[in-house]
Amino acid sequence: MPNLPCITIWQPWATLIVLGAKPYEFRGWAAPRALRGKRIGIHAGARKVKRDEIADLLVRLRSDEAWTTCLRPDIAIPILEKAHTSPGILPLSHVLGTAVLGEPVRADQIVGEFGGVLNDSDRAEHCNFAWPLTGILPFEPPIAAKGAQGFWPWTAPADALDIGAAA
Template structure:
């Protein structure tokens, strides 16, 4: 058990535990940006990750506040028909989303190609960009862990058979980087990369390899 816990999560078996109502809002395709105080690990990017709801029961005021927040977020883009989850279960595996990228807050809010509502979802230091929501027909009761962790293979295999695609109120595909261009990563990446290069190569140009 200890060796397994020390191993880094593998693609396809990844899971993260979130509090309600945020967990269900993500799986139902309403929440498109997951906010964290830490950046998405490299092995999470471009991968589907399981979403597990934590054990804390959300109070009615929190649910109402978050549903009102997303009504406002979508209304700026003219979307008014939002079907919120009927229930916000806890201590269950809910479904999965695909994390297609991770931006700093300032990068997300200034990325003008995105709908205004998506940019308004940015509320924390790091913003995980989520697509392709899927929910389980029957949520699976289980215990969660901190950070990103490995979902037991047996549970993942059984749960995968119960996944169904979800169509959110306004499905959106984040513009993916040009994989043929190493500098086409995300807003701000070119500037960050040039700054790193300027700090790394302080030798005279004659000493650099061509």
């Protein structure tokens, strides 16, 4: 079976990506050049969902600081409300789907997209990288997988990659 590069992301962010509420993944490093423009797996890590993190996101999404989340509130709020009530609904240790990894940009370059203000120019060098994720293809149901830090090779079931190749 072929390998697919996967990235492990904590919940609820992995689900928010796969459901279209989180168009960027943020990291302190630029995505590898060899993976840009390629399909990658989105893996939900084993870390338990923290209800206080979900509550914080909901408060910010309903305020004038919604831009600080870099989420699409109309999509994210209903997902997060369900997850706050029942954190166990978010799958852990599963590949949730695939996405095409875009060209990373500095996070301060995309905050305007969410209605925010630009970072303080004195701190721009500390800004994370925003990795665009497009062409999302969710797996239904998600596929169990252990995961790892950074990018790791996932031996995907052949039919999962056939679905991903169709995009």
